[in-house]
Amino acid sequence: MKHLKVSLVAVLAVVMATAGMAVAGTLDDVRAKGFIQAGVNGDLFGFGKPDEKGVWKGLDVDTARAIAAAVFGDANKVKFIPLTAKTRFTALQSGEIDVLTRNCTQTLGRDTALGLDFCQVNYYDGQGFLVPKKLGVKSAKELDGAAVCVLPGTTTELNLADYFRANGMKMKPVVIENTAELAKAFFAGRCDVLTSDASQLASTRSVAPNPKAYIILPEVISKEPLAPAVRHGDNQWKDIVNYSVLAMINAEEKGITSKNVDNMLKSTDPKIQRFLGVSPGNGKALGLDEKFVYNIIKQVGNYGEVFERNVGVNTTLGIERGLNALWTNGGLMYSPPFK
Amino acid sequence: MNEDYRTTESEKLKPPVTSVGVIGWLKGNLFNSWFNSVLTIVTLYFLWITVPSFIRWAFVDSLWISTGAECHQAGGACWSIIPANIRFILFGFFPYESQWRPLLAMILLVGLLYYSQNRNHWKKSLAYAWILGLFIMGLLMKGGLFGLDSVESTQWGGLPLTLLLSVFGLTAAYPLGVVLALGRQSKMPAIKTVCVIYIELIRGVPLITLLFMSSVVFPLFLPEGITVNKILRAQAAIILFTAAYIAEVVRGGLQGMSKGQYEAAESLGLNYHQTMRLVILPQALKIVIPPTVSILISAFKDTSLVVIIALYDILKTTQSVLSDPKWMGFSAEAYIFIALIYFVCCFSMSNYSRRLEKELDRSL
Numbered sequence: 001m002k003h004l005k006v007s008l009v010a011v012l013a014v015v016m017a018t019a020g021m022a023v024a025g026t027l028d029d030v031r032a033k034g035f036i037q038a039g040v041n042g043d044l045f046g047f048g049k050p051d052e053k054g055v056w057k058g059l060d061v062d063t064a065r066a067i068a069a070a071v072f073g074d075a076n077k078v079k080f081i082p083l084t085a086k087t088r089f090t091a092l093q094s095g096e097i098d099v100l101t102r103n104c105t106q107t108l109g110r111d112t113a114l115g116l117d118f119c120q121v122n123y124y125d126g127q128g129f130l131v132p133k134k135l136g137v138k139s140a141k142e143l144d145g146a147a148v149c150v151l152p153g154t155t156t157e158l159n160l161a162d163y164f165r166a167n168g169m170k171m172k173p174v175v176i177e178n179t180a181e182l183a184k185a186f187f188a189g190r191c192d193v194l195t196s197d198a199s200q201l202a203s204t205r206s207v208a209p210n211p212k213a214y215i216i217l218p219e220v221i222s223k224e225p226l227a228p229a230v231r232h233g234d235n236q237w238k239d240i241v242n243y244s245v246l247a248m249i250n251a252e253e254k255g256i257t258s259k260n261v262d263n264m265l266k267s268t269d270p271k272i273q274r275f276l277g278v279s280p281g282n283g284k285a286l287g288l289d290e291k292f293v294y295n296i297i298k299q300v301g302n303y304g305e306v307f308e309r310n311v312g313v314n315t316t317l318g319i320e321r322g323l324n325a326l327w328t329n330g331g332l333m334y335s336p337p338f339k
Numbered sequence: 340m341n342e343d344y345r346t347t348e349s350e351k352l353k354p355p356v357t358s359v360g361v362i363g364w365l366k367g368n369l370f371n372s373w374f375n376s377v378l379t380i381v382t383l384y385f386l387w388i389t390v391p392s393f394i395r396w397a398f399v400d401s402l403w404i405s406t407g408a409e410c411h412q413a414g415g416a417c418w419s420i421i422p423a424n425i426r427f428i429l430f431g432f433f434p435y436e437s438q439w440r441p442l443l444a445m446i447l448l449v450g451l452l453y454y455s456q457n458r459n460h461w462k463k464s465l466a467y468a469w470i471l472g473l474f475i476m477g478l479l480m481k482g483g484l485f486g487l488d489s490v491e492s493t494q495w496g497g498l499p500l501t502l503l504l505s506v507f508g509l510t511a512a513y514p515l516g517v518v519l520a521l522g523r524q525s526k527m528p529a530i531k532t533v534c535v536i537y538i539e540l541i542r543g544v545p546l547i548t549l550l551f552m553s554s555v556v557f558p559l560f561l562p563e564g565i566t567v568n569k570i571l572r573a574q575a576a577i578i579l580f581t582a583a584y585i586a587e588v589v590r591g592g593l594q595g596m597s598k599g600q601y602e603a604a605e606s607l608g609l610n611y612h613q614t615m616r617l618v619i620l621p622q623a624l625k626i627v628i629p630p631t632v633s634i635l636i637s638a639f640k641d642t643s644l645v646v647i648i649a650l651y652d653i654l655k656t657t658q659s660v661l662s663d664p665k666w667m668g669f670s671a672e673a674y675i676f677i678a679l680i681y682f683v684c685c686f687s688m689s690n691y692s693r694r695l696e697k698e699l700d701r702s703l
Binding site for chain 2: 043045050079086095178183203207
């Protein structure tokens with residue numbers, strides 16, 4: 001039995017490795033198809049989720065739209081394929097999708113053994129704790145013996161166990177499969193603490209019967225850089241995805257928005273001229289239209305616009321920029337020069 | 340004299356008040372022994388605690404048309420989640436302006452199913468009607484002809500997807516199951532072995548495994564760039580799974596037939612196919628109607644498992660609505676609505692099977 005298992009795993013690994021290696025020319029495939037297939041979450045408000053009319057909304061969704069705008073000059077030439085946490089990587093390996101923009105944490109294991117390549121991070125997240133104020137806890141170090149509500153099957157559960165073990169504390173995990181049910185259980189008092197990515201905690205708190213009765217503890221116990229992923233080995237396609245995200249960040253740095261981008265075309269700044277494709281070079285280097293940055297900014301917006309539209313302080317999620325601010329504002333968003 | 344006689348004759352004593360009317364019924368049915376009396380009182384007590392608060396929650400304090408924010412303020416049920424999101428729940432990602440198309444396709448399907456219930460309608464014209472109906476349904480869903488916009492099957496979702504998976508899954512699984520059952524009874528060793536292995540293999544794994552195989556493992560074995568439609572893969576898994584179960588039920592029916600039936604058919608000079616088609620199967624399939632229907636019903640409900648491979652059937656579209664912060668926390672209301680839809684479908688299936696059983700009953 002054990003041999004069988006080992007050999008099965010080996011076969012799968014070989015299949016995955018070959019599936020990961022044997023690719024080249026996603027750009028040509030995509031051009032031939034006439035659209036991009038993007039794997040997205042489907043259930044995560046602010047990142048990837050259809051609205052009442054079935055129109056896709058979210059930060060990851062807009063990232064995929066930016067890639068479509070770069071490749072086709074039309075942000076709508078993208079098909080969204082909702083994927084579960086379990087099916088997401090296979091869908092990419094098997095070629096069912098061209099790019100995975102599904103709040104995936106970049107890790108060494110995924111980057112290597114799974115045959116993926118992660119591109120520029122589009123959201124820096126981290127795992128935190130949400131507790132009721134009346135518990136009187138000020139720090140995660142005081143959570144010894146707590147019952148913790150957690151989603152199964154993600155890195156969240158593992159981080160939680162690691163954190164408690166590292167600090168010599170005990171806990172009782174309360175594992176619930178569905179985000180909405182998890183929040184319900186927490187508000188009903190079935191557990192003392194809810195742990196999840198910080199972006200999720202904010203949205204969970206916003207739907208509490210009394211949001212002011214809950215606080216997010218200061219500790220962030222894990223790094224969760226969420227990045228789009230492509231198949232390993234297709235460098236041109238990876239560059240395109242990479243620089244589509246970077247273009248949005250660079251545009252914010254340069255103060256170019258979807259509203260003023262037409263005026264910016266007339267700018268005399270050579271950096272901006274090169275960036276927007278007025279003076280050519282960048283597009284050809286990537287194998288794209290020279291106007292690709294213009295198309296992204298015009299149709300999707302710069303990173304700041306996309307962030308504020310989907311998860312920013314004026315949305316239901318109400319998330320501050322924090323780590324996702326530009327490097328000039330104390331965040332981590334930094335773009336190499338476009339030249 | 341006669342009259343006197345008649346009056347005395349017709350004079351009847353009324354039974355005691357305690358054994359007729361409401362009191363009599365109560366005494367006879369609810370309090371006829373100390374054990375039943377205790378049960379009655381306990382049940383009444385539970386009803387007393389639960390029913391009024393449920394009615395208060397569901398009907399008195401409830402909101403029917405409002406926004407999510409208003410619902411979060413109110414204490415009762417928030418039925419508003421249904422009307423506010425009904426089109427996404429029912430049709431998923433189907434383009435918003437074209438949602439009349441899946442609606443029409445569903446009405447057509449339900450209409451055809453309803454019409455086909457009556458066995459008097461089972462004629463050749465009905466078969467043509469089905470072929471035409473299926474063509475129109477396909478056209479409505481897929482588009483691309485007669486000025487209808489083309490809609491990718493990845494955009495199908497909600498109730499049409501549930502109906503598609505179950506109606507086609509069940510109609511394809513049934514004949515396959517019968518063939519497998521006959522194969523398992525076969526005297527030819529190769530066929531028999533293949534059927535036994537197939538049935539036991541499929542019955543030995545849960546449906547979730549098959550769905551995962553079809554959606555995660557199967558694509559890895561295909562050459563790069565070739566992908567088989569996801570709905571088709573799930574559909575195939577459901578058909579293969581259900582067929583194995585139906586095969587075993589039908590085998591039960593075949594074994595239940597007395598040997599005399601086989602011998603009688605043989606003595607009439609019927610060959611194998613005639614024996615099966617004219618004598619054995621009509622009787623065997625009739626015997627197994629109840630277990631077959633219960634398999635079909637559970638297969639219908641099992642189609643909701645496709646959520647794990649991220650197909651947006653009606654359960655998944657509902658869950659997706661529930662993950663919107665505006666409507667988070669009103670899962671009870673949404674699930675009650677979905678439960679009603681499932682109940683209506685399953686109940687009409689079992690109702691029909693009971694009617695069919697009665698109609699086909701030729702026993703003496």
